[in-house]
Amino acid sequence: MSTRATASALTYLWLTSARNRVLAQKAQLRQPRYVVAMLLGGLYLWFVVQANGNPESSPFTQINTNGAGETVVAAVLLLLSARWWLSKPDRTALAFTPAEVHLLFPAPISRRELVQSKLVRGQLAILLNVLIWVVLLRGSGASIEGWQRGIALWILFSTFTLHRLAAALVRLSAAQNSRAGRKRAAVPVLVFVAMFGTIAALLWQARPAITSSWVYGFGTVLGTVHDALQHPAARIVLAPVQALVAPVFATSGTAWLWSLGPALLVLLLHFMWVVRTDAAFEEAALEASQERAKAIASLSGKQLSAKRSKGGSVARILPIPRFGHPAIMIAWKNHAAALRGGGWLRQLAIFIVVFAGSLLALQASVGMPFEAVLSITVIWGFMLLLLGPVWTRFDLRLDLRDLGTIRTLPLSGRSIVSAEIVGVSILHSITIFALLMVPVVFAIFDESTRSSALDLLGAPWPAAVTVLLLVPMFNLLTFTVQNGLALLYPAWVQLGTDRRGFEAMGQTMLTFGITLLVAAVALVFPVLIGLAMAFIGRMWWGPWSVPVATAIALAIVLAELIPIWMALGSVFEKTEPGDVPGQKT
Amino acid sequence: MIEVSQYNKLYGDFRAVHDLSFTVAPGDVLGLVGPNGAGKTSTLRALAGILQPTSGTIRVNGIDLVAHPVEAKRHLAFIPDEPQLFEYLTVVEHLRFMARLYRVRDADARIDPLLVELELDAKRDALPTELSRGMKQKLAIACGLLHDPVALMLDEPLTGLDPVGIRRMKATIAARARAGSAVILSSHLLHLVQELCTRLLVIRRGERVAYGTIAEIVAERPELAGMSLEDMFIALTGTDPHSADPATRVDASADAAHATTEQIAARNE
Numbered sequence: 060m061s062t063r064a065t066a067s068a069l070t071y072l073w074l075t076s077a078r079n080r081v082l083a084q085k086a087q088l089r090q091p092r093y094v095v096a097m098l099l100g101g102l103y104l105w106f107v108v109q110a111n112g113n114p115e116s117s118p119f120t121q122i123n124t125n126g127a128g129e130t131v132v133a134a135v136l137l138l139l140s141a142r143w144w145l146s147k148p149d150r151t152a153l154a155f156t157p158a159e160v161h162l163l164f165p166a167p168i169s170r171r172e173l174v175q176s177k178l179v180r181g182q183l184a185i186l187l188n189v190l191i192w193v194v195l196l197r198g199s200g201a202s203i204e205g206w207q208r209g210i211a212l213w214i215l216f217s218t219f220t221l222h223r224l225a226a227a228l229v230r231l232s233a234a235q236n237s238r239a240g241r242k243r244a245a246v247p248v249l250v251f252v253a254m255f256g257t258i259a260a261l262l263w264q265a266r267p268a269i270t271s272s273w274v275y276g277f278g279t280v281l282g283t284v285h286d287a288l289q290h291p292a293a294r295i296v297l298a299p300v301q302a303l304v305a306p307v308f309a310t311s312g313t314a315w316l317w318s319l320g321p322a323l324l325v326l327l328l329h330f331m332w333v334v335r336t337d338a339a340f341e342e343a344a345l346e347a348s349q350e351r352a353k354a355i356a357s358l359s360g361k362q363l364s365a366k367r368s369k370g371g372s373v374a375r376i377l378p379i380p381r382f383g384h385p386a387i388m389i390a391w392k393n394h395a396a397a398l399r400g401g402g403w404l405r406q407l408a409i410f411i412v413v414f415a416g417s418l419l420a421l422q423a424s425v426g427m428p429f430e431a432v433l434s435i436t437v438i439w440g441f442m443l444l445l446l447g448p449v450w451t452r453f454d455l456r457l458d459l460r461d462l463g464t465i466r467t468l469p470l471s472g473r474s475i476v477s478a479e480i481v482g483v484s485i486l487h488s489i490t491i492f493a494l495l496m497v498p499v500v501f502a503i504f505d506e507s508t509r510s511s512a513l514d515l516l517g518a519p520w521p522a523a524v525t526v527l528l529l530v531p532m533f534n535l536l537t538f539t540v541q542n543g544l545a546l547l548y549p550a551w552v553q554l555g556t557d558r559r560g561f562e563a564m565g566q567t568m569l570t571f572g573i574t575l576l577v578a579a580v581a582l583v584f585p586v587l588i589g590l591a592m593a594f595i596g597r598m599w600w601g602p603w604s605v606p607v608a609t610a611i612a613l614a615i616v617l618a619e620l621i622p623i624w625m626a627l628g629s630v631f632e633k634t635e636p637g638d639v640p641g642q643k644t
Numbered sequence: 645m646i647e648v649s650q651y652n653k654l655y656g657d658f659r660a661v662h663d664l665s666f667t668v669a670p671g672d673v674l675g676l677v678g679p680n681g682a683g684k685t686s687t688l689r690a691l692a693g694i695l696q697p698t699s700g701t702i703r704v705n706g707i708d709l710v711a712h713p714v715e716a717k718r719h720l721a722f723i724p725d726e727p728q729l730f731e732y733l734t735v736v737e738h739l740r741f742m743a744r745l746y747r748v749r750d751a752d753a754r755i756d757p758l759l760v761e762l763e764l765d766a767k768r769d770a771l772p773t774e775l776s777r778g779m780k781q782k783l784a785i786a787c788g789l790l791h792d793p794v795a796l797m798l799d800e801p802l803t804g805l806d807p808v809g810i811r812r813m814k815a816t817i818a819a820r821a822r823a824g825s826a827v828i829l830s831s832h833l834l835h836l837v838q839e840l841c842t843r844l845l846v847i848r849r850g851e852r853v854a855y856g857t858i859a860e861i862v863a864e865r866p867e868l869a870g871m872s873l874e875d876m877f878i879a880l881t882g883t884d885p886h887s888a889d890p891a892t893r894v895d896a897s898a899d900a901a902h903a904t905t906e907q908i909a910a911r912n913e
Contacts, residue, residue: 373734373771385745392730392741399732464728466694468745469717632713635695637655 065168069176077183087550096548103572127278127285129308133300134258134288140219141255143226144248171334174228178221178333185216191569207315211306214322218303221329226251228333254296261293299325374399386474390482393453397486403453407490414439415497440491444530447487448537449571454483455542455631459554463636473628480542480624484534491530524606532613536581539620539627540574546630549639581619585612645670646691646795646826651700653686653850660686661850664700668795668826668843673817675841676830679881683850684830688797691828692722705794718746721788725800727780729772735759735783736768739790746791754790761816762786763809777804785813789820796820797828802836814840834873848881 087093163173193209203211225247233244262269265287272283288297302321309315376395380387397403418435458465458479465475545552552570589612596604646668653661661683668674678684689695691702693713702709707716733741736755743751759765762782772780781804788796798817802810817840821827831837837844844861846854854861861876862868868876 373769376737379740379744385747388741388744392733395737396730396732461728461730463689463694463724467692467717467720467722469714470745471714633696636689 065172069168069172069179073176073179076180080183084550092547093550096551100569103569103576126308127281129301129304130285130288130297131281132308133297133304134262134284134293136219136304137258137297137300138255140222140226141251143223144230144251145255174224174333178224181220182217185213185220189213189216195568203309203312203315207309207312208307210319211309211315211322214319214326215303215307218322218326218329221326221333225329225333257292257296258288261287261290374404384474386470386478389458389470389475389478390485393457393479393482394486396457397451397453403486403490407493410490411493411497414494415500418497436495436497440495443487443491443494444533445537445575446571447490447534448541448574451483451487451490453486454479454538456545456552456554459545459549459634459639462634462639466636471628472631473625476542476546476627476631477624480535480538483542484531484538487534487538488531491534492527495526521602521606525609528606528609528613532585532609532616533578535620536578536616537574539623540577541570543623543627544570544573546627546634549634554639581616585615585619588612588615645703645705646828647701647703647706648687648691649701649703651687651690651702652698653683653690653695654698659850661690661847664847664850664852666845666852666855668828670794670824670826671821672843673821673827673829673841675837675844676828676847677832677834677837677844677877678847681849682847682881684847685799686850687847688722688799688828688830691795691797692720693717694722718791719793720795720797721791721793722797723784723788723799723801725803727777727784729780729783731772734769734771735764735775735786738783738787742787742790748791751790758786758790762812778806778809781805782809785816789816792823792825794825795828796825797830799830800832801829802831802833834877838873846877846880853880 088097159173159176163176168176189209189212192212193205196208229244229247233241233248262284265283268287269280269283272279288294302318302325305318306315306322309318376398377391379391455476458475468475470478545554589608591608592611593604593608596607600607648667649665651661651664652659664683664687666674676684676687686695690697691704691709693709693716697710704716705719707719709716729738730741736759739755739758740751742748743755748754756765759768762785764779764782764786767775767779770779772783775783781801785798785801796817801813801817805813814836817827817829821840821842829837829841843857844854845852854865856864865880868879871879
């Protein structure tokens with residue numbers, strides 16, 4: 060098939076797929092709940108734009124003092140991309156859909172054209188997220204027009220998509236093609252490792268200044284990091300990323316226009332790199348086309364894939380509970396998924412070790428007081444509390460794709476929904492508790508911090524009990540919202556455990572915002588009652604009035620949630636596999 | 645016992661199933677046949693509690709599936725054409741999971757013989773990703789049989805099985821029926837239907853076109869007398885393999901039954 064014919068066929072595929080996708084989404088609007096959601100979503104976006112209307116409140120004005128925001132964002136993006144080079148090859152970047160494998164791979168289409176088609180297909184997600192980010196970041200207070208920021212974001216997202224694909228191709232080439240492949244891959248791998256190493260080393264060097272700047276606020280921290288990255292080596296390393304970020308941070312139309320050229324150049328270079336890498340890969344590839352199709356088909360596997368250890372054993376899971384309602388088995392099954400497919404325990408262990416190690420290193424180098432350890436822990440714990448429901452997805456978001464199977468089980472909808480939410484809330488609460496153990500251990504084993512810890516906490520046991528109650532309470536709320544959204548709007552919510560890349564951040568931010576908003580509203584009454592109880596109870600129970608008040612607030616939250624779970628159970632019973640995209644059946 | 649009365653299923657304006665009524669008594673094996681898009685899957689999925697009927701009633705063991713879904717589901721098992729398994733549970737963990745859900749008290753005593761019966765005992769600690777298509781199918785069947793369902797529904801149960809597996813599967817279905825289960829078997833393999841089923845339900849475009857034993861169907865439609873099951877299927881569903889119109893072309897398997905209706909009726913009696 061000629062290149063023109065291929066391009067025409069693939070363009071047709073992309074355009075008709077995009078059109079049909081839009082029509083399918085439009086068809087959802089026949090259901091009132093989707094219309095209501097769209098109206099609420101519109102209101103939310105309008106609110107966000109209005110809130111962003113003051114030039115002084117523009118996030119760019121706030122964080123980009125002296126270009127600090129631009130530099131820090133560039134460094135963060137560079138360090139985030141390190142995982143594509145340093146961890147195992149990111150095979151999901153090369154994933155094709157089963158239909159593409161079955162229909163396109165045996166077709167007379169070159170591999171280069173296949174890669175290009177994948178890039179074009181990815182544009183839909185990129186454009187959607189550009190739109191969301193433009194709305195979120197724009198507002199009348201923004202320094203440049205929305206369309207200008209849209210173009211800037213498109214360049215940024217597209218370049219990183221290309222970079223991810225290039226990294227995957229380079230590393231796959233090295234893995235598949237013995238010496239020649241490794242030789243070709245060596246140069247880019249070494250270059251990028253040197254780049255990451257430079258930035259990491261400079262930041263490590265500046266860690267005392269960064270640590271001490273925490274007390275002056277986030278802006279000062281940004282400024283300190285910015286200063287650390289003014290080293291000539293860092294400026295060279297960050298130059299390409301900064302070129303990409305500059306149009307997003309541009310403060311005027313002229314600045315935007317000037318910054319556009321270098322950004323486009325970086326994008327173009329990435330495109331050429333991907334195409335050339337692909338050509339090199341093609342030359343080196345020894346497999347027959349069918350074998351290659353099979354190999355790449357296997358790359359499209361889901362993130363959740365149970366694995367055996369090298370010793371041949373599967374990860375251990377919790378024993379089956381012998382008593383209690385059969386719905387417990389739903390939670391048990393999801394915990395098994397987390398332990399086996401999601402590597403939850405391994406990730407948790409790594410997280411705790413890294414966290415504890417960082418704290419130890421900081422304390423050893425700058426003698427960090429317990430107050431600082433505690434504040435860092437609280438910030439981390441709070442972030443986990445907020446972001447957990449977005450990332451921990453072993454609940455209905457996992458099971459809705461198996462709706463055909465789950466629906467045959469002898470369980471009521473409300474039992475299933477409750478078990479899904481309670482199960483994942485327990486799992487995530489354990490994650491947070493495990494993290495919170497770090498400062499407790501610090502306080503126990505470090506003589507110098509023990510007294511200050513007790514002073515700070517006042518009464519450690521009431522404080523501990525309060526946290527024990529607060530964390531699950533908040534998790535139950537936020538996971539209810541996330542699961543409710545998935546159940547009510549399965550066509551609009553990302554299902555499964557696959558965590559898409561940065562291009563999905565816009566969608567994630569929207570659901571995150573909605574979750575916080577709903578949780579905040581749901582917490583108003585319990586918090587008011589809890590505060591009143593804590594205030595009144597002080598006279599009788601002293602510091603124990605706080606956990607007592609928290610327990611009462613938790614009871615109120617449960618009283619709010621149980622009718623919601625019942626309502627969601629009713630929705631679950633009415634939801635049919637046809638309503639949920641991506642069904643396995 | 646499975647009783648379906650005036651079952652209707654609408655998808656928007658599209659009527660997938662229209663006023664379908666039938667009964668499957670204990671020990672009966674009902675063959676559900678029809679061309680693609682006839683509404684077989686919609687019917688089976690409704691019987692399994694996956695789809696909600698738009699109207700009509702479905703009773704399993706006398707329990708209304710819509711009014712009391714949990715109680716009704718305890719008595720039934722649905723084995724889909726494509727085995728749906730949890731990727732992160734091993735073979736034996738799947739069975740223990742199902743045993744707990746269906747409140748099977750003597751689970752351990754049942755699991756081992758079932759694994760042996762379905763030739764899964766050597767794979768008891770394997771994950772679904774490590775099983776062949778046929779093995780996955782066997783596991784799905786084992787999960788369905790573990791709680792001794794009163795109503796058993798199978799959608800193309802032989803897909804992916806090897807010849808020995810096919811023979812064992814057929815024996816298993818027959819044994820379950822003999823033990824008193826009401827079985828519904830949906831398949832395009834007419835020889836399987838012919839071999840196992842005591843009654844036939846032929847549907848086309850969501851409507852029942854024939855129902856009963858072969859003798860009852862022939863008594864109602866004398867023009868079918870002497871026809872093979874394949875010819876009967878074509879005559880009843882109005883599908884013609886040689887037709888120019890793809891919509892009326894039959895997609896039954898090439899190895900469809902050729903025994904005449906008299907032979908089938910004689911065997912079933």
